[in-house]
Amino acid sequence: MKVTIAYIEEPPFGWTEANGTATGADIELADAVLRAIGITWIEHRLTTFSELLPGVEAGRWDMNVPLFVTPERSNMVAFSVPVWGIGDGFLVRSGNPKALDSYLSLSKHPDARIGIIAGQVQHDSARAAGVSEDRITVFEQQADAIAAVLSGVIDAYASTALGNRIVAKQIGNSMLEAVEHEPETSDERPMLPFGAFSFNKRNSDLLDAVNVQLGSYLGSPDHRARMARYGLTQKEIDPALTASR
Template identity: 30%
Template sequence: MKSLFKTVASAGIALAVSATTLMAGPLMDRINKGEPVRIGFANEVPWAYPGENNKPLGFVNAYVLGVLHEMGYDNVTPVVTDWGGLIPGLNAGRFDMVTGGLYILNSRCQNVDFSEPMAKVGDAFVVPKGNPKNLNNYSQIAKAGAMFVTGAGYNQVESAKKGGIPDDHVMTVPGPTEILAAVRAGRADAGGVTYFTAQNLAKQSNGALEVSDATQLPEWTQSWVGIGFRKNDSDFVKKFNAAQKKYLGSPEMMKAVEQYGYTKANLPGDKTAAQACAMK
């Protein structure tokens, strides 16, 4: 009887372990096997960008590394791709999360799961010095018949349409470098990016470009930033959100991100990912 009892008990334990394993998503399965967490990002200064040997730099990367450390995960591998390849690369299994600074948009929520927000950020334009055409919001660009440039896959593509800019006046390019080049060369009158990116591009232009007056943009251009995960990694997302709740806004976090320009004004408030998904 004792032997039979031990056999049944052992089988029960094995089944419980098996069930736990089955419930684990691909990311937790990798972690349980001792494999690294692969973070995916593009070259988006100061959000997330590669340093020497693809070292993950930028305030979103710094933030994510802090949350992962809070969770006890320090085995991390960076994977650099272009912006348009972030969500496809995530769902194709090339990396395990997107740290590139994704706005939580309804169109993206159909394809990925987001962590709870880690930042609130607005749009801005880079324009020629002096802003000669007075382009500070999307409707002004539409009325002026001006050419607008932004990155492929950027939320500003949707914003331009909502703001009334016709499709034939919207140019899409791979990323910030090409946006800067298009406005500097006069192929576009305004480049649509985030406020953080606009500041960085203006600095890179050596005085040729400036940042538009972002206060003239409507409230609906404000967006919340989350970390993107595959739909079948919901178990990990729950753990990430629990750790994020402790880390977000902490002295440790603010110290890690301050060099990139993130301040307390960028904290997301009480907006949830579900609310952000429903808004935009």
């Protein structure tokens, strides 16, 4: 049985090795779960973020790597149980010259510019904080947004705090710095956005099988060990476990 899963270039969640092989935390999690439910042929399809939801909705592939769950997205696709909970952050030039540590701080800075990837939830978060559209630059690929930070075209790239930490480490902390946003709180507990695999709504058999396996696998020693290799710790894993129970 074959399953095709779409992914994007966004370390540490997914990326393409020099030999063309797809790898990353989300890719490895998907492969482990799919093989456990009996899938013997897994095809990885590289795409752009803006094509993930339309692609799986149209049946061009079977599932997507995890992305943040929102009510609007749930109208298009069916989501699995959550697999991680990760807050937002900025990637800025080293030293954070404009002292940007939240969407609100950026909105209050008179000339600060932000970059986001087309279709990602960070766009809505920036607008909700009062960042005007003329100060938001939309990119199709993460690499282009990072290059824009390095060149000074934008002052901050908004993405997951975890992803930004990995990128800053890879490129060099002397050039880039990852700034984690403080999560919103409810009843003194942090509220993190959750990520989940997504499927065509007519593909309930695959969704149900994946959910059953995720229920027994998430939080296991093997799962935690695999994710640790990509920088995901209990900080990102445990909130998803609580949300799915």
